[in-house]
Amino acid sequence: MVRFYDVTLESRLMLGTAQYPSPAVLAAAVEASGAGIVTASIRREAAGERSGARFWELVRRLGVRVLPNTAGCHTAREAVTTAQMARELFDTPWIKLEVVGDEQSQHPDPFELVEAARILSADGFQVFPYCTEDLSVAERLLAAGCEVLMPWGAPIGTGRGLSNPYGLRMLRAAYPDVTMVIDAGIGRPSHAAVAMELGFDAVLLNTAVAKAGDPATMARAMARAIEAGREGYEADPIEPRDMAEPSSPVMGRAFLA
Amino acid sequence: MVRFYDVTLESRLMLGTAQYPSPAVLAAAVEASGAGIVTASIRREAAGERSGARFWELVRRLGVRVLPNTAGCHTAREAVTTAQMARELFDTPWIKLEVVGDEQSQHPDPFELVEAARILSADGFQVFPYCTEDLSVAERLLAAGCEVLMPWGAPIGTGRGLSNPYGLRMLRAAYPDVTMVIDAGIGRPSHAAVAMELGFDAVLLNTAVAKAGDPATMARAMARAIEAGREGYEADPIEPRDMAEPSSPVMGRAFLA
Amino acid sequence: MVRFYDVTLESRLMLGTAQYPSPAVLAAAVEASGAGIVTASIRREAAGERSGARFWELVRRLGVRVLPNTAGCHTAREAVTTAQMARELFDTPWIKLEVVGDEQSQHPDPFELVEAARILSADGFQVFPYCTEDLSVAERLLAAGCEVLMPWGAPIGTGRGLSNPYGLRMLRAAYPDVTMVIDAGIGRPSHAAVAMELGFDAVLLNTAVAKAGDPATMARAMARAIEAGREGYEADPIEPRDMAEPSSPVMGRAFLA
Amino acid sequence: MVRFYDVTLESRLMLGTAQYPSPAVLAAAVEASGAGIVTASIRREAAGERSGARFWELVRRLGVRVLPNTAGCHTAREAVTTAQMARELFDTPWIKLEVVGDEQSQHPDPFELVEAARILSADGFQVFPYCTEDLSVAERLLAAGCEVLMPWGAPIGTGRGLSNPYGLRMLRAAYPDVTMVIDAGIGRPSHAAVAMELGFDAVLLNTAVAKAGDPATMARAMARAIEAGREGYEADPIEPRDMAEPSSPVMGRAFLA
Amino acid sequence: MRIILNGAETEVEATRLDAALAELGYAEGPFATAVNQSFVHREKRGETELEEGDRIEVVAPLQGG
Amino acid sequence: MRIILNGAETEVEATRLDAALAELGYAEGPFATAVNQSFVHREKRGETELEEGDRIEVVAPLQGG
Amino acid sequence: MRIILNGAETEVEATRLDAALAELGYAEGPFATAVNQSFVHREKRGETELEEGDRIEVVAPLQGG
């Protein structure tokens, strides 16, 4: 069970809805993933276009919560307005707050991010900030009112797995009671399992599933890996040892040489 | 589905039976793992001791196949005699062939291993050799009649995860159709997932489960990680990328700056 | 040749002066390192204590430039005052600007850091900010007037080597013409070589030398590793390949099988 | 100082002579490397071809020892005959014994290798076997009379750095007094430094230097990295720490907040 | 009156946001609005006067990561 | 006759393996045997003659990895 | 007058920084000063009046990383 503000969910996987080959594949992936939350975005719509309505209808049928994002925003101001529009559209106080420094790396801009988080929290939003493993930024986001953090694993869409596991471990240790979701950079199930073994509470995925050869199977694989990593974390794993030791008992071995 | 000689099984996890806090915990772990195969060993028994019988009874009740091993053997001769005794005891042609070079690292001795594999295969055994990622050794084991290979992930009991993923990848690529089981060295679910993502067919675990704080939960975690890794392998994962790419569409973004 | 503001130096190693077993060992290490710059700090001095004077005398005799730091500062205000006192004491516009978020991890606080960098640059300082690999922070530090950046390799004193080589690579690529010094986290010569192979301009070391069993030898080793890494970077290294390729010619091989 | 049989040398770098853009570049690289030993091969020569003589003349002028190899051999028999021809040509009892399992990966074949090592050692050769990190193979090579081992870092020409540092560390620990040279797989100076920091005695390089954009500079870089790594090993480096600690003293810090 | 609708110059006769949207063809369906980079709540559209050159954004839900 | 049973010197009167095992108390239960490092099949125990100093191994199943 | 010198309460008679430092025994040697968290340049010490409770920092060079 993982808590996001006043909501408690079973699944520790959040799934992005972009980049799938078709709405049907998206729906199959969401179902296979067992995700309780999907992310969504907003964009300009021409009069009579109706694509927003179709997407909205699709999401409704999936029966999952929606976490709208502020993708593409570079300033606090843009992000705040985007969040306000998203709140009206999706009818939720939740906002995945993305304020990025450049198009190329899509890295979070901590300055604009913290400012936007302050404004939005004060305005009643429940902010899920996409951030780095920076401890000072985390501290300010929490002070701004965030009850969830979404540190990146690696830049969006890279599929590299965790770039800085040591830094993420320090972040986890610094705020053990804050819900933290690894967002972005996951490519394979093992990456997601590592994130969970480090003690993170959930993982948000998109490209790794949407662009896999078989998105629904990958969605299920990710869901299993996330559960596996969580259970592994909870089951108190053995520490790595430097030298080998036999696992079969050596006492009582028959002497046959 | 994974094939071990003429047997085809659903589960890709093999579980060792040593080092559990109690028989009850062992039984719970086997059940939680869903393993279709457990490993076992043999040792000297005093007259009237009955501990062998009790273990045998326990294994029978679990309803799984047994893969006996030749743990602790240092020469082909020892291993052959041990295998023959195990065949009589466990009533199976299967033998997990361990012939190790020293007590400390428990590393496979390729020379004695290949010789033992030749003798045992000729004698009707179905040999599961515990080996390294060495391509020449693999070639000779296959020539000796082995239809399964069990390359180590890392030395037994270390829980370090794969020491040489590159070498294992080369071994997998060299013999894509041979059933290969990563045996030893796994510590966490993510390690098992990595092994499966490299295309290995199954994983054998013991210490990581038996010595975890909660063996049954860890057993289930490992089972999930193995399935996750396999599905990830089959679902054709994305390639890691060097640079970020937004997952939300950038076209049509509202201009709010 | 590496440029720090208006000074150009041969050596790409900066050495910290703390934690040595004795002043003599410090002096030997500085000499063995060939460093052109050492770092220093300031602290409260009791009347008549003279330890500041003795340290100052030692540094003078070493004939190297001094880069004073603001170690231990947690706010821009503290750092600014510390820098001003250091400027008077060391008679240099250079300041290694450290503004850290907590005692435990000594991680740079980007908010206080950027503010202090703005104030100090405007006041005529030549600021060497101790920062992370964060691209947005780097951008603001450069905008504040910094002409050198000092991203961490890993937290101070950990000796782990680079925690996030991918992030550091992105930072290097984003600002190819800015002098960048990897500061903190280096433990072994190979760590320093890796930093230089990534294209960084210099490395600042302290604990790895001061706490080594033989500081002078380690200082020389680090100096060599830094040169080696730099030359390796400049010599255009081969790309890693996935598969082997014989280095001895295969054409014309005698047929002896 | 490193000992190869009855010869003791200053330099811990051996350089291969293949794949350079020209003999002049080869000569410049050897000189820049300070290597005391270069490797060479043999091949079929047509009557009147004289290319062997020209190469031989070049090597002579370099004033370094030659370690001929048996590159391309797949069986003990081939390797033995090749070694015998090499001994006559190069007038040295030294032979770098390569017996590889396939053209693709150029991995050492332990079975043919050990047999060839036995025959050649008995015939008076001083054998430098190209092997893996396998402890049982090492044991047999030493028993065969080898006083030097040349475990691979990674497959020849891959430039990946050490594939299995843990396995190499175990090999080093098992035979601390045997001269061991990391042969093959090095791509960058830091890779060579890592090998030396693990306690290996020397490094043999070829492709990384010959195919670098600037071979002479890379040769010098590698030489420095090898010295750096060795000195780092000898200087007793600090252990990596998990959490940061300040390197500047915290006692006596001015209170300016 | 000339306004900028989703980045493109457009002529509208209406002077209030709700009327302008209707005139431009935005009828049903979920959409949200901003004028000159500030959000305009659905219920405030009727009282939002437009001026020459105002930048109006009309957005709808879209898949996102 | 003195034999080595699982590494320990032991006296037995029986001269065949099956009888020796019975004499030593190995009755029911799964066990397997080797004499002088060679496996002796369950059904060959009756025809296996023991000699002074023979090394007999009696093993049973055990948990293993 | 009571001041805080490097964190410790201290009495001084002097009312200007330069005189207070001399009174407290800071003579030669490199040191730098701050009063109430603001740097006081060496040449400004003579014109810096102290008040009851002022926090004075006197610092010197030290090894650092």
Add this chain to the structure above:
Amino acid sequence: MRIILNGAETEVEATRLDAALAELGYAEGPFATAVNQSFVHREKRGETELEEGDRIEVVAPLQGG
């Protein structure tokens, strides 16, 4: 007599290795020899009789890794 020289069929009149090499044009310069996969020492070439179909290898130093 037909031999295989470095993998190619060749005719020689000489019946000893040293003479055959001279006839084939191998004069000065460092080279080493094998016949039928066995090394023939420089000083044994004069006493090495060749037979029809013998495989002769003549090798010289070459750069190598």
